[in-house]
Amino acid sequence: MQIAIVGAGIVGAATAYELAADGHQVTLFEQRAAAAEEASFGSAGLLAPALLLPWAVPGVGAGRLWRDPSSPRLARGAASAGLAWRWRWSKAGRSPGMPALLSALDGLGRYSLARTRALAQRFDMDMEASRGTLVLLRRPEDMEPLQPLLQRLREAGEVLQEVDADTARLIEPGLCTDAPLAGALHAPDGQAGNCRLFAQILRHAAQAQGAQFVFGARVQALGRGHAGVQIAGEAAPRRFDAVVLCAGLASAALLRPLGLHLPMAAVNGYSISAPLREDSHAPQGSVIDPLHRITITRQGQRVRVSGGAELGHGGGTPHAPTLQTLYLALSGWFPGGALTSSPQVQVWRGARPTLPDGAPVIGASGHTGLWLNTGHGACGWAQACGSARALADLIADRAPAKDLQPFGMGRF
Template sequence: MRILIVGAGIVGAATAYELAGDGHEVTVLEQHAAAAEQASFANAGLLAPSALIPWAAPSADSRLARRLLGRRAGLRLARGAGLEGLYWLWRWLRAGRQAQAGARWQALAALGHASLQRTQAIARALDVDVEASRGTLVLLRSQADAQLLRAGLDAMQTAGAPLREVDADTARLIEPGLAVDVPLAGALHALDGASANCRLFAQILRQAAQELGARFVFQTRVLALAREGTAQPGVVLAGQGEPLRADALVLCAGLGSAALLRPLGLRVPMAAVHGYTVTAPVRDEMHAPQGAVIDPRHRITIARLGQRVRVCGGAELGHARGAHDEATLRTLYLALSGWFPGGVLTSSPQVQVWRGARPSLPDGAPLLGAGPARGLWLNAGHGASGWAQACGSARAIADLIAGRAPQVDLAPFDPARF
């Protein structure tokens, strides 16, 4: 079967690898000059526990809602958010309070668990080093912090990926670099927690897919989906008169997917929720994180990536004209120096600061399944969990195209829910 894929981020690269491995003739169309140049470029790096990734799904926490418009808000409305951003935010808050929120958390946890297993299996098969680290600590400044995570904890338990509770002393044995003077009531330890370099893995998947016969066409802009002509799906490309058609088409283009679907009558409420990362070299091995840690109170993650450490946090609706929010960046630097004093060289010229968009839907679940036209498949809108869900989502889409039942129940991710 000839298959077109739009988008070469981590989701698109994983989809190309799975489909090429199934024997299909795959062509990937990407508007940038290389794979993983947008949301996959410098994301948090956290693979698991996916259900506890900050901003992975809407929260019912009323304290967050009260702080949305303050100077120390967890989620900021930046320049350009407008009425559309306010409406998306209202839907996001409402989703966290809906009766089906618990079932959605469980579905996301199951997808994340399956995806972690698939990611690790691919890494073993390709025998590659992607700057992976094992183990994740969820740091609890007080026992009340655990209540912020209740939905995610229950979902992980159901998915078969529980966390064990440890006291502060045990947490500091697991992560010896943790500051001794920061209040710590205890932690939750995920033995199978993992982090790795998303962009590096996407590039490896692109090369592996090419070795399986896939073709990547970069600097190619998709203007629209072909709506007339043969029964085959297709795309209209910039600078080309006739649509490019195939037997199947998979949209993995993040925010671009929503724009392409609109003329077909499917208006998905996908928004760019921007987050920040700061990546810095390790200064002292014993004072740097060994795996990954999550600070649920401030919705921050700190992950070890080889000889670098990446801290991630913040959430902004609106373009902000591309400007960085200095308050958010200060919070990230303070998190690094506060939790792991002396472990990271934050003054190094090698420090990388990044602001990237997370293509997010208000219910926190991606679009996985058949699209509104024959031969069209959707694999987009993973939000903050794109890296954590990419390989599982790709395998599921490949199974659907092959007529097989996916490992994970995809009903909660049906694009027709909007």
């Protein structure tokens, strides 16, 4: 089939590769000048366990561990729409269906991790991977709010070990000895990597399979009654046998004229990437600070600290308290590990296209030839390769290895 893909983030790049590898003629349209220039650019980097990533899903850890606010901050420009979306997010966290959705998301995450590792091995990729994830607990009672999630993860086969402070510091020798630490959760199979680098490698792998990437091309409309895309500045639409939307927020805008409404919001997050200063003082894997909802990951010769969740454009100005919290968390947990005063430090603020239950939409749209793989929120990197492979199987009329029904459009 001739298939168009809209969006060249990590999800779009993975989808292009899987469809091209299946023998389809793939053309990917991206409004930016390169792949992975938006949410994928400054990803926290955590691949697994994805459900422990702050802001992955609503309601996880709410209470004493995840301190207020337990919902995204309302920034300038959020208006009433942002307030309404945040209410839906909080409501979803209390939904009776959330346990089943968490199980489905965990299954997708583990399937995606296996697919990511298989691709990395196939192409001998250096994705600046690091292994092992620690969730740091300042007080013994901080474990209690996580118990329901931990039980589900363990039932699904995740290896999660409760370790004391001394063991946590053996796993991560760079942890500050003066920082309060009662213990930690250790996921030895946890992994992080450079999302943007992996997306670029997948792009080249897709092109080697015959896929075409068209940059600087904004899709302004989808075909009605047939699969196709209308590119801004072109007089006639381009027709295809199928179209896959992987365009984040633009996906929701393109669907509205077709009568399809995705309650997607731009949940803005921050990351600071700093050059490595001293290996023994820096994280060896990934560390999650649940008190401040921050992730610190090692990515090759850099350290990245990520956090924050806000609705609204914020007036185009980064939220200074959030950035200060990121800097303090990095220096507080790993003093001397990164060169935070270097001119090579990169500060990023970007929108994570998020649906109010924290899960993506993957599968058929209800319109002939139009497919969806979008709205992955904070877990785009963790779910990209698995969702791409599963969708490619669905398009080929094969049963996917993971059931995609929990991620269908019909839930909205």
